[in-house]
Amino acid sequence: MRIIIRGIVQGVGFRPTVYRIANALGLNGFVQNNGSNVIIEVDRDGEILLGELKKHLPPIARIDSIEIINDDAKVGYTFSGFKIVSSSEGERGVSIPTDTAICEDCRAEIFDEGNRRYLYPFTNCTVCGARFSLINNVPYDRIHTSMDEFPMCEECRKEYENPIDRRFHHQTISCPRCGPRYYLVDSRGHRTDEDPIRKFAEMLHHGAIGIAKSWGGMHICCTLETLPRLREWYKRREKPFAVMFRDLDAVRELAEPTPFEERLLTSQNRPIVLVKKKEEKINEVIAPGLGNIGAFLPYSGMHYILFHHLNENALVMT
Ligand SMILES: [Zn+2]
Numbered sequence: 001m002r003i004i005i006r007g008i009v010q011g012v013g014f015r016p017t018v019y020r021i022a023n024a025l026g027l028n029g030f031v032q033n034n035g036s037n038v039i040i041e042v043d044r045d046g047e048i049l050l051g052e053l054k055k056h057l058p059p060i061a062r063i064d065s066i067e068i069i070n071d072d073a074k075v076g077y078t079f080s081g082f083k084i085v086s087s088s089e090g091e092r093g094v095s096i097p098t099d100t101a102i103c104e105d106c107r108a109e110i111f112d113e114g115n116r117r118y119l120y121p122f123t124n125c126t127v128c129g130a131r132f133s134l135i136n137n138v139p140y141d142r143i144h145t146s147m148d149e150f151p152m153c154e155e156c157r158k159e160y161e162n163p164i165d166r167r168f169h170h171q172t173i174s175c176p177r178c179g180p181r182y183y184l185v186d187s188r189g190h191r192t193d194e195d196p197i198r199k200f201a202e203m204l205h206h207g208a209i210g211i212a213k214s215w216g217g218m219h220i221c222c223t224l225e226t227l228p229r230l231r232e233w234y235k236r237r238e239k240p241f242a243v244m245f246r247d248l249d250a251v252r253e254l255a256e257p258t259p260f261e262e263r264l265l266t267s268q269n270r271p272i273v274l275v276k277k278k279e280e281k282i283n284e285v286i287a288p289g290l291g292n293i294g295a296f297l298p299y300s301g302m303h304y305i306l307f308h309h310l311n312e313n314a315l316v317m318t
């Protein structure tokens with residue numbers, strides 16, 4: 001039986017999930033990225049597999065359609081065990097997953113001193129991290145992403161190949177040994193030797209205006225205390241600026257988010273949410289003359305590490 005699944009099914013931990021379910025059911029066959037779709041072939045019980053798959057769908061996956069072909073002669077595959085096989089060219093749709101905020105598990109790792117990804121800003125896994133910003137082509141494989149230039153190290157390879165690891169078949173897996181790094185340049189263009197994110201936090205604390213690159217672009221940033229100077233320098237006397245807050249409690253210090261807005265703020269897409277501002281002097285500097293401020297929460301490992309090193313609870317990020 002051949003099953004073709006369309007939707008947001010690549011770069012979201014879909015194949016590893018199919019692999020685990022098929023193995024638990026003792027099925028033979030394979031799962032494969034094909035164009036922008038996923039193809040599953042199994043020797044039996046395809047319906048049961050699909051039922052389980054829908055129950056355990058990875059959080060950022062979305063199934064738009066399922067096509068089942070019951071003609072085994074057409075399939076022509078000899079079954080023995082269940083495998084994830086190399087991707088193949090095929091029909092190309094436009095369902096590319098969005099960039100997704102770092103998940104709880106990855107966040108726990110970057111603040112665990114004993115973890116090999118301690119304070120590593122590019123930590124991500126099959127259910128979180130940059131996707132849209134990294135993909136150059138489909139099928140979604142490492143060679144079709146910006147991670148192509150960072151070959152994985154032995155330890156990452158072990159995780160990648162381990163079916164019970166949460167980074168099993170994670171295409172953009174990396175670690176401090178093999179992955180990209182941040183660096184910090186000063187206003188004269190010189191690279192600093194110090195820990196870049198810690199140093200950046202220190203400079204912001206002392207009134208610097210900086211630029212932080214992240215996936216999908218960059219933010220001009222400064223503390224709220226520095227904001228009046230940013231307005232002068234940037235020549236934006238009245239434009240409201242979005243503020244990234246350390247956490248929900250910090251948002252509540254300056255604004256009154258509704259329960260719905262709090263759900264939006266903490267959702268995996270981490271949108272900028274317009275929330276009702278409190279009567280605080282600083283709010284007039286953030287959004288002069290308006291009833292709301294644009295608030296959002298950290299979405300990448302770098303942002304969380306930046307706040308980890310920072311005394312302030314909020315940064316202008318525009
Ligand atoms: Zn994660």
Ligand SMILES: [Zn+2]
Binds near residue numbers: 154155157179
């Ligand atoms: Zn590595």
